[in-house]
Amino acid sequence: MVLLSHAISGVFGIDVFVLRFPTDGVLAVFIFFTISGFALAIGFVTRRDPEIIESQALRRYFRLTIPILAISLIAYWIMAAGLMYAQPLAAVLPPGNWITNNYRFSGSLREAVSFGLHGVYFRWDFATTYNSSLWTMQFELAGSFIIFALLTLNFATRLRWSLYAAAAILAARISPVYLCFVFGVCLAELHASGVLDRWRTSYTSLAAALGCFAAGVMFSTFGRQFYEDGTALTFVSALIVAGAVISDKFAALFETRLSKFLGSISFPLYLVQVPVLCSFGAYLRLQDFSLSIALPLVIAASISAAVAFRPIDQFAVWISRSFSSSVLQILRRPLPAAGSL
Secondary structure: OHHHHHHHHHHOOOOOHHHOOOOOHHHHHHHHHHHHHHHHHHHHHHHOOHHHHHHHHHHHHHHHHHHHHHHHHHHHHHHHOOOOOHHHHHOOOOOOOHHHHOOOOOOOHHHHHHHHHHHHHHOOOHHHOOOHHHHHHHHHHHHHHHHHHHHHHHHHOOOHHHHHHHHHHHHHHHOHHHHHHHHHHHHHHHHHHOOOOOHHHOHHHHHHHHHHHHHHHHHHHHOHHHOOOOHHHHHHHHHHHHHHHHOHHHHHOOOOHHHHHHHHOHHHHHHHHHHHHHHHHHHHHHOOOOHHHHHHHHHHHHHHHHHHHHHHHHHHHHHHHHHHHHHHHHHHOOOOOHHHO
């Protein structure tokens, strides 16, 4: 959805009413935050093992930062090679188009490294970002540790739903984005509780899930006036994700080979799409390629780049897991007896 949003609306400037849902990048990001909350919580709420929280907390920075640093360096090298065509295209487009706000600076290797290691989280600036889609990462990192704190408190109290309610109220006051993470945790609790186990296989649950999805499509198509503060988006994203939680039959729609493939490249695709669109996509637009040719080429190039980027993403998973395992092993190593010193 984010790729289609940036490609169709951002690069080619097309806004078709019937395509509002599949090109709704904003809703897609909120769904991503909700799924992130669910994925980070489901292991702990299923097993109630505090080591799961410790392991995830130790690995989170490396899991996110290694791919972010890599794509920042790739974007810098494309800029240095003179292959970013976002600004040449911006010169012939009306102001306000998404692509006109990308890569309006010269950049440097040092700045790209600084951005990838910490600037993306703590000094975000759209004017000097090496990838405009990465605005989400400051919320992703902070939201992850909000979840870890919630789950740690969860382990120490039986009043978990009261805790989640308080967290939801606080999150809504800080930023609706963080509310997505709290909703994701709540959906994980619901899934792990077993309350819905017998109902999840029924056609009634499928009908309910399809209703949740249809409500999301309707909101995306007709409710853009409610996007301003983001609160409504959090509830709609939670409703859509809930569809997969309450119905096994609905969830099965996302377990096809194509769905699994797209899931395996979802994070790489999110990372590579902006550099691809602002280089190759902008070039095609400057050369006046027809939409019927340019759009499939841009989508194919983005997917190919995501597949090529997967080894970096997998390397980040391996490094982060190795680091957390090593640290936990050291922390759990028994201290030498006093007499042996």
